[in-house]
Amino acid sequence: MTARSLTIPATAQQAARWRALRTARDRSVYHVTWRLGCAGRVDFDALAAAWQTVTNRHESLRSRFEELDGELKMITEPAVDAVAQLIEPAVPEAGRAAEEFARVAAELHLGEFHLETGPMGRLALVRIGAQQEIILTIHHIAVDGWGMTVLFEELSAAYVSLARGEKPFFAHDAVSFHDYAEKLRAEEAKGRWRRTIDHWRTALDGVTLGTVAHDRELGRPTAVGDPGTTVRYRFSERADAARSALAQELGATPFAVMLAAWQIVLARGGERESTIGVRSMNRTTRSELALVGLVSNACLVRATVDDGASIREVIGAARDATWDVLGRQGVPFPVVHANLPQETRSRLTNVKLTLNYLGPIGRNLSLGDVRLTMLETPNRAARADMVVGYWDGEDGILSETEYNTEAYEEETVLRMLRDMDEVLVAAGEDLDRPVGGVRVRTRSALAAW
Known part of the structure; x- marks a missing residue:
């Protein structure tokens, strides 16, 4: 994790999404949401702590975007509070649980991201009776489908450790996005x-x-x-x-x-x-x-x-x-x-x-012994x-x-x-x-x- 804020020029793809959002009729167009059905009970405290752990690891999740001197900048903070919610709607009729899960998922998906302030992602555990769903939403300026897979693998590993009362361990440090962005700028500058x-x-x-x-x-x-x-x-x-x-x-x-x-x-x-x-x-x-x-x-x-x-x-x-x-x-x-x-x-x-x-x-998604289904x-x-x-x-x-x-x-x-x-x-x-x-x-x- 960085010890201070770091500011670098945004990549061309980040800048393109930023510009597109200025005229988009619906700003949720670049929200990436995984809606996951849970075949068992999830420990919310361990899940929230795991999400904070993953946020701490990755620069993109701790970043915000701001136009400075006519250029879009990516500003990465040394720490941010990861957004995790436990939502337990009151559903008097058992037969309406599916409808309520869908409503909550849509509401969470549509919630606005403020790119100037961050954070870039949010996680929720939704419980209705014995049924549960995990809703993970991240802005597409910070992640793609493969990146979501990387994040969830780490989230699952951290959750397993925390649910056991152990400190999460990762074999390798997270790859620096700043180093990658610098490599892109160097390739362009050298005419490659x-x-x-x-x-x-x-x-x-x-x-x-x-x-x-x-x-x-x-x-x-x-x-x-x-x-x-x-x-x-x-x-x-x-x-x-x-x-x-x-x-x-x-x-x-x-x-x-x-x-x-x-x-x-x-x-x-x-x-x-x-x-x-x-x-x-x-x-x-x-x-x-x-x-x-x-x-x-x-x-x-x-x-x-x-x-x-x-x-x-x-x-x-x-x-x-x-x-x-x-x-x-x-x-x-x-x-x-x-x-x-x-x-x-x-x-x-x-x-x-x-x-x-x-x-x-x-495929084969899980949190510990809780099997997950992509909805x-x-x-x-x-x-x-x-x-x-x-x-x-x-x-x-x-x-x-x-x-x-x-x-x-x-x-x-x-x-x-x-x-x-x-x-x-x-x-x-x-x-x-x-x-x-x-x-x-x-x-x-x-x-x-």
Whole structure:
């Protein structure tokens, strides 16, 4: 832990989120909430102490943000009081417990973060009778999905020790976010990003964004912070098996196979060219894997899918594009965007569709002997038209898709996911089948700028 306040320039991604919040209709759009059902009773005092321990370890959780001399600064305090609450609502009717848990989770998720003062996270234990849920909410300026996993692993380890009356022990000190941010600044100052920036200037020249066709005409482009929600979908066993088999046969990542399935759905839905945002973990070293504060990068994959192309060819192209992205993920997208020609920048003010692979997130979670279940997030705002997040659940591919509720009905999102499912199954049956022979119900369209 630092002995005094430290002030450094915010990273490009932190600054981009700060700017986006100025115009967002709903500032909770960058709140990351884990809602966890508990299969046993949790010791709140041990949980609160564990949360303080984890907050003490990580600079990002002890930081705040302030504009000084026209530049956004990250100010890390030597200590902060971690916010932990025990909430025990009075619910007279036992059958209404689920409704009350959902209400409390939404309320906690929506609670405003004051980035100028901090803190960046909060934790609550909600008890209704014998049932309990843990609600962990952290601002996306300070953490991403992988960082949440790192935090929760440490929270669990600290909880086990404290519940036994022991002092928490960690084998290694927390990785310094300040050191990471300094490394980024040094790379940019030495011109090491120039080749990647030049690549994206060429690769994105003339780009046209597409989207899933809206159910309602808004009369304006969709924007970050529009009203939104999430919907869960479990892919079929056949789709899951096909994804794994195709990845192995074609030397592709499972992510590339999922990306190709979505590209085919969009192409068959009406737009041959698609540009999909992909979230890249951007953690290539052991220290980066343990770092809290690094935020996954956004990259763009552009594809043109013709009816005469085979499914094999589309997956192969997605495979090559994915490997290309992995080699260029180190330059933050806000830096890339700032260096694009004005016309290209204007087309990319808000990426409409994003695919995000979350790995084994939410699997085998526990606090000591209390098993935890990841419940659906209580999102109320949308970052894009659709953000398809998916992970490898205990019994297959599980998806949670965030979408703009002013533009779409839930059934439209589910129809698109079912189309992806069926494309995966079709690919597993016949890789050389022409894309033109694939039937989908999703309609795609050019996006309004």
